[in-house]
Amino acid sequence: MTLSRDCYQVLLVVLRGYGQLVFQPHAGAGGLVLLGIALNSPAMLLAALLGGVCSTLAGYWLVEPQAHRQGLFGFNGALLGLASALLLAPSQNLWLLVACGAVVTSLLFGWALKRGFAVLTAPYIVITVLLFLCLPPRLLSVEALRFDWPLLTGTLMGLGQMSFQGSLLSALCLAAGLVLGTGWRALGWALVGSFAGALAGLLCGVPASALATGLFSYNSALVAVALGCTPGHSHARWQVIAGVIVTLGLTLLAWQVLPLPMLTAPFVLAMWLMMLLQRYLFSR
Numbered sequence: 001m002t003l004s005r006d007c008y009q010v011l012l013v014v015l016r017g018y019g020q021l022v023f024q025p026h027a028g029a030g031g032l033v034l035l036g037i038a039l040n041s042p043a044m045l046l047a048a049l050l051g052g053v054c055s056t057l058a059g060y061w062l063v064e065p066q067a068h069r070q071g072l073f074g075f076n077g078a079l080l081g082l083a084s085a086l087l088l089a090p091s092q093n094l095w096l097l098v099a100c101g102a103v104v105t106s107l108l109f110g111w112a113l114k115r116g117f118a119v120l121t122a123p124y125i126v127i128t129v130l131l132f133l134c135l136p137p138r139l140l141s142v143e144a145l146r147f148d149w150p151l152l153t154g155t156l157m158g159l160g161q162m163s164f165q166g167s168l169l170s171a172l173c174l175a176a177g178l179v180l181g182t183g184w185r186a187l188g189w190a191l192v193g194s195f196a197g198a199l200a201g202l203l204c205g206v207p208a209s210a211l212a213t214g215l216f217s218y219n220s221a222l223v224a225v226a227l228g229c230t231p232g233h234s235h236a237r238w239q240v241i242a243g244v245i246v247t248l249g250l251t252l253l254a255w256q257v258l259p260l261p262m263l264t265a266p267f268v269l270a271m272w273l274m275m276l277l278q279r280y281l282f283s284r
Contacts, residue, residue, distance in 0.1 A: 011027075012027045013056060013068060013074070014052065014053060014074060015027035015028075015031055015071070016069070016070060016071025016074070017052050017056050017072075017073065017074015017077075018030035018031075018033045018034050018048070018052060018071070018074065018075070019033060019177065019181060020071045020074060021033050021075050022162055022163075022174055022177055022190075022225060023181075023225050023229075023230045024177060024178065024180070024182060024186070025070040025071050025072075026177075026181040028177070029177035029178070029181035030071065030177070031177075032173045032174070032180065033163055033173065033174060034048070034049075035173050036160065036163065036167070036169065036170035036171070036172070036173030036174050037165055037170065039167065039169045039170060039173065040165045040166070040167035040170045041085070043085055043090075044081075044082055044086065044164070046085075047081035047082060047084060047085035047095075048081045048082050048085075048163075049081070050081050050098055050099055050102070051077035051079070051082070051098055051099070051101075051102040052074045052075070052077050052078035053074075053077075054077055054099045054102035054103055055074055055076055055077025055078070055102040055103065055105050055106045056068075056073050056074040056077065056106075058073065058077075058103040058106035058107065059072070059073025059074070059106045059109070059110065062110035072109070072113075073106045073109060073110070075121070076102070076105035076108075076109055076123045076124040077101075077102030077106065079121060079124040079128075079263075079264070080098060080101050080102055080105060080124040080127055080128055081098050081102065082163060082164045083124065083263060084097075084128065084131060086138070086164050087138055087261055088132065088135050088136070089136045089137065089139075093135070097135075101124075101127040101131065104123070104127060105123035105124050106123075108123040108126075118271070118272075118275065120264075120267070120271055120272075121263075121264045121268055122268050124263075125263050125264065125265055125268065128261075129263075133260075150198065150202055150211050151198050151199060153198075153212040154194070154197070154198030154202070154211045154212055154213075154214055154216065154217050155194045155195040155198045155214075155217060156171050156194075156214075157171055157212060157213050157214030158171075158193075158197055158214035158218045158221045159171040159175055159178075159190055159191070159214070159218075159221060160174060160214060161214035161215060161217065161218035161221075162174055162190075162218050162221055162222055166214065175187050178190055178225070182229050182230075186228075189224040189225050189228035189229055190225050191221075192224050192244070193217075193220040193221035193223060193224025193225065193244050194217040194218070194220065194221040194224075195217075196217075196220050196224075196248060197216050197217035197218070197219065197220035197248060197251065198211060198214075198216065198217045200216065200220075200251075200252065201216030201217070206255070216251060216255070219247050219250075219251050219262075219266040219267045219270075220244045220251065222264060222267040223240075223244055223246075223247045223270050224243070224244050226243075227239060227240040227271075228240040235274075235278070239274065239278070242274070243270055243271070243274045246270040246273055246274070247267060250266035251266040
């Protein structure tokens with residue numbers, strides 16, 4: 001009986017790690033995120049499970065029980081697996097490196113957490129970039145398709161890209177996870193951020209294929225949810241809007257000059273800037 005209860009608790013923690021991809025420490029939300037990934041790509045599901053489980057188990061030994069129970073040691077590993085499956089050619093070495101890299105993300109996250117520094121998704125970005133520079137990339141074919149409703153498509157697909165899924169079904173699953181985790185307010189902020197990204201991309205001449213698959217929308221959607229309705233960390237409405245605007249500027253800059261995949265770097269940089277402003281200006 002105790003073993004069954006322990007396994008159930010471990011399962012809840014693992015699922016919360018996937019819920020944290022959309023800032024929801026909720027096992028049901030995590031299950032919906034995994035469903036969205038599975039509906040789009042079973043291979044990416046396996047990669048997400050490999051990274052997320054390895055980083056979650058590593059977090060168990062970092063003496064951060066509360067953070068571990070909330071799934072905070074799972075999302076960097078999951079993102080590492082997803083990004084690697086999307087960007088890099090599959091091989092045995094890749095999956096071994098993903099498993100090891102997921103453990104490293106937990107070590108980095110735990111080190112920063114003990115010192116009061118919010119690294120957010122920076123650990124997986126660092127590991128992914130290193131893998132991208134050292135391993136052969138996956139050959140991607142991007143079709144230049146015509147879309148009649150680029151704003152609508154880009155807005156909806158931006159939700160799916162919060163877990164690197166360019167699929168409408170995945171976007172719907174993530175939307176359901178947001179509602180299950182925090183309610184309709186979370187989905188509302190996600191749509192606001194994603195729409196802002198799609199609109200900015202349209203005005204700046206982003207290619208239709210990139211715009212319609214949500215590649216210009218997901219970072220602003222992440223910031224909107226993180227600042228607008230993350231449990232215990234929500235900000236004033238104007239601060240959320242400011243964070244989205246900063247993210248859009250960083251996304252545009254990364255899109256134009258960055259020779260590497262931008263991943264969630266605009267989100268991380270915008271969040272760090274907003275945290276600094278909150279600490280030194282807004283709190284006074």
